[in-house]
Amino acid sequence: MSARQTILDWCNQTLQTDLYKDYAPNGLQIEGREEIRKIVTAVTASRAAAAYAVEQGADMLLVHHGLFWKSEPVTITGWKKDRIATLLAYGINMAGYHLPLDAHPVLGNNAQLAARMDWTTEYRFGEQNLLNAGRLKTPQTLAQLCAGLQNRLGRTPVAVGGEGRVIERIVWCTGGAQGFFQTAIDEGADAYITGEISEAQYHLANETGVAFIGAGHHATERYGIQALGTALAQEFNIETVFFDEQNPA
Numbered sequence: 001m002s003a004r005q006t007i008l009d010w011c012n013q014t015l016q017t018d019l020y021k022d023y024a025p026n027g028l029q030i031e032g033r034e035e036i037r038k039i040v041t042a043v044t045a046s047r048a049a050a051a052y053a054v055e056q057g058a059d060m061l062l063v064h065h066g067l068f069w070k071s072e073p074v075t076i077t078g079w080k081k082d083r084i085a086t087l088l089a090y091g092i093n094m095a096g097y098h099l100p101l102d103a104h105p106v107l108g109n110n111a112q113l114a115a116r117m118d119w120t121t122e123y124r125f126g127e128q129n130l131l132n133a134g135r136l137k138t139p140q141t142l143a144q145l146c147a148g149l150q151n152r153l154g155r156t157p158v159a160v161g162g163e164g165r166v167i168e169r170i171v172w173c174t175g176g177a178q179g180f181f182q183t184a185i186d187e188g189a190d191a192y193i194t195g196e197i198s199e200a201q202y203h204l205a206n207e208t209g210v211a212f213i214g215a216g217h218h219a220t221e222r223y224g225i226q227a228l229g230t231a232l233a234q235e236f237n238i239e240t241v242f243f244d245e246q247n248p249a
């Protein structure tokens with residue numbers, strides 16, 4: 001058992017939340033009880049994740065995607081009310097770590113995806129150091145790279161462009177980072193790997209010859225929050241359990 005504030009302080013300090021300009025609050029988003037024995041980690045603070053936290057008797061739901069985004073209405077109604085009501089009814093804290101958990105050089109989504117894929121990060125760059133650049137240990141075709149992603153992430157990636165290209169230099173950023181494709185092209189990437197694809201990237205990939213791979217927003221962001229949970233379990237006398245969902249996006 002540990003004090004909630006001690007756990008949050010450790011997370012805030014470890015993930016250096018002060019350094020990021022984010023469009024979501026990092027840290028505690030919904031206050032529950034003060035003592036923490038068990039934490040459920042999940043990619044998103046969904047209704048299913050909240051229900052799982054209740055079922056597990058957890059004291060905290062710790063996620064990458066919390067419940068409050070600058071682009072959304074600030075009112076608490078409908079589905080958002082339902083999720084929050086569940087957490088409040090059971091005294092479950094909800095804490096979210098967004099960009100700091102994408103970028104952290106060890107626990108972050110980018111670093112953890114690289115670890116799963118056996119990619120080596122040469123350097124981080126771009127907006128708030130959210131992009132990682134590296135080189136494949138052995139150059140691969142696009143089909144081989146996609147097969148590896150499918151194999152390790154359990155989801156079929158969407159790949160466009162890069163016809164016949166030998167892929168060695170890669171740039172990646174997990175989640176909904178399709179908007180950074182041009183940055184990756186400018187960096188000299190053979191392939192850019194992120195979670196989601198939008199309409200524009202199809203054309204950009206075809207016209208520049210740089211491969212674009214949408215490997216899944218959920219699928220590429222499962223690993224940072226699990227790494228954070230594991231680190232917390234080692235640091236404090238608490239149990240952490242990961243809740244996964246079959247989210248195809």
Ligand SMILES: [Zn+2]
Binds near residue numbers: 217
């Ligand atoms: Zn995300």
